[in-house]
Amino acid sequence: MTLAKVKSVFSRKDREEETHRNTLILVKKTFQDLASLKKFIISLIIMLIPLLVTIAFPSTIEYESISPQHGAAAISIAIVFILFFWTLGISFICIIGTSGASLISEEVHSGTMLILVSKPIMRVKIFIGKYIGLFLYGATLSFVAIFSIGWIAVLRYSANITHFFGIIPFLFVTYLYSLVLLLIFCSITLALSSIVNRPRNAGLIVIFLVIFSFLGMMILKMFLAASYETYYLYIIDLGYHLGNIYVGFLDFFNAIPPVAEWQTWFAQFTGVYDIASPTDPDQDINPGGMKRNDYVYSWVSLLVWIGIAVFLLIYGLISLKKREISV
Numbered sequence: 001m002t003l004a005k006v007k008s009v010f011s012r013k014d015r016e017e018e019t020h021r022n023t024l025i026l027v028k029k030t031f032q033d034l035a036s037l038k039k040f041i042i043s044l045i046i047m048l049i050p051l052l053v054t055i056a057f058p059s060t061i062e063y064e065s066i067s068p069q070h071g072a073a074a075i076s077i078a079i080v081f082i083l084f085f086w087t088l089g090i091s092f093i094c095i096i097g098t099s100g101a102s103l104i105s106e107e108v109h110s111g112t113m114l115i116l117v118s119k120p121i122m123r124v125k126i127f128i129g130k131y132i133g134l135f136l137y138g139a140t141l142s143f144v145a146i147f148s149i150g151w152i153a154v155l156r157y158s159a160n161i162t163h164f165f166g167i168i169p170f171l172f173v174t175y176l177y178s179l180v181l182l183l184i185f186c187s188i189t190l191a192l193s194s195i196v197n198r199p200r201n202a203g204l205i206v207i208f209l210v211i212f213s214f215l216g217m218m219i220l221k222m223f224l225a226a227s228y229e230t231y232y233l234y235i236i237d238l239g240y241h242l243g244n245i246y247v248g249f250l251d252f253f254n255a256i257p258p259v260a261e262w263q264t265w266f267a268q269f270t271g272v273y274d275i276a277s278p279t280d281p282d283q284d285i286n287p288g289g290m291k292r293n294d295y296v297y298s299w300v301s302l303l304v305w306i307g308i309a310v311f312l313l314i315y316g317l318i319s320l321k322k323r324e325i326s327v
Contacts, residue, residue, distance in 0.1 A: 023125045030133025034099050035140065043095050047145045048152070050086045051079065055156040063158035071158055072166025076256045079153050080170075081265040084246050087145055088178050090214055093185050096138050097206025100189035102199035103130045104320060123320050127190065131313070134186050142178035146171050173255040177246045180302065187309040191316030213238035218269050234271065234295040241301040243270030248298020263290040271295075 059078070063071045104127070150171045154164040185206070192202040217237045221228050234240050243266050250256050267273035273290040296304075 023129045026126065026129035027133045027136070030103065030130050031136050034134065034137040039099075040141065043091075043141055044145055044148070046095070047087045047091045047141075048149065049091075050082050051149050051152060054078075054082060055153065059157050061157070063160065063163070068160070068162040068166055071160065071163045072170075073257050075150075075153050075157055075163055076167050076170040077259065077262045078157070079149055080174075080250075080256055080262045081269075083146065083149060083174055084243065084266075085214065085269060087149060088142060088174070088181060089242070090210055092138075092142060092145070092178070093181065093210045094207050095141070096134065096182065096185050097189050097210070098203040099137065100130075100134045100186060101193050101203035101206065103134060104190060104193040105196055105199045105202055124317055127194065127317050127320050131186055131190050134190065135182050138182040138186065139179060142182070143175055146175050146178065169253065170250075170255040173249050173253045174246075177249050180245060180306070181242070184305050184309040187312040187316070191312040191319070194316040194319040209238070213242070214269070221271060228271070229295070232295075237271070239269070240271050240295070241305060243272040244296060244298050244301040245305070247272050247292075248302065251298070258289040260290050 061071075061074050063074070066074070150167050151164060154160065154167070157163075188209070189202065189206055192205055193199065196202040196205070217239050220233075221237075224233065228234060247266060251258070256262070263273045264275075267275045267290060271293055274293055276291075
């Protein structure tokens with residue numbers, strides 16, 4: 001190997017190392033910008049509000065008179081829908097959407113993206129660096145919110161540390177679900193941020209999608225009950241798919257007892273369960289639990305939405321690569 005080739009190899013390695021360093025710096029900066037203490041605390045409070053309202057009402061369960069296992073199950077049942085619908089639903093997704101909407105579009109709009117692309121770092125790595133930064137921020141926020149809710153609920157209802165240890169598997173499964181949410185909505189948010197010129201518009205699209213998914217489709221199902229199954233409207237019902245994924249996680253890991261107390265909420269708001277309570281035809285009693293509406297298997301919902309997330313991630317990368325960046 002000639003001296004010129006040796007120099008070329010080392011020069012290429014130096015450029016690659018510098019690119020990796022710049023990407024890591026971008027990840028760190030993105031995370032730090034998103035996770036400012038003030039913003040983090042405000043986001044956490046927003047995610048906790050419904051729980052604080054709920055625990056203001058006294059519980060009818062005498063936790064000191066039941067086993068630790070039953071006590072932990074009762075606390076999980078009390079908070080499962082709040083976690084799904086608000087903490088990891090409307091509030092969390094809106095926070096991720098509004099936080100990530102400006103990561104690319106604002107820098108392109110203001111011209112600061114020129115500073116990044118002028119450095120030895122490709123646009124693809126700029127996108128990936130910001131994606132990882134947003135994902136890490138969301139993962140940190142959801143972890144703190146989920147386990148804070150678990151701890152607060154235990155303090156309010158029983159003040160028994162054994163109950164908190166008992167709900168950790170349930171909280172962990174819920175956290176795994178939050179990571180799936182992040183994979184989906186970080187991809188949606190950054191894809192929109194790469195396409196839409198103004199960050200406000202990208203954020204509003206995510207908020208509209210969330211409100212329509214969790215509230216709009218629920219209202220439509222009330223008026224289109226007969227057509228919902230006939231015309232396969234559940235295929236486009238994001239609220240149903242997210243509920244289907246979460247319930248699938250809960251069932252797979254046996255994280256919470258399958259009882260009607262919490263399933264009724266999912267039946268009303270997502271359609272995962274049949275709203276009619278099952279009865280034993282011989283004894284005419286409710287055997288406990290509700291019938292799943294298996295329009296789509298949970299793993300199918302999971303794979304489809306991960307596939308959509310990957311598609312949007314690739315589409316966002318391509319859009320950023322083709323986008324004209326100027327002052």
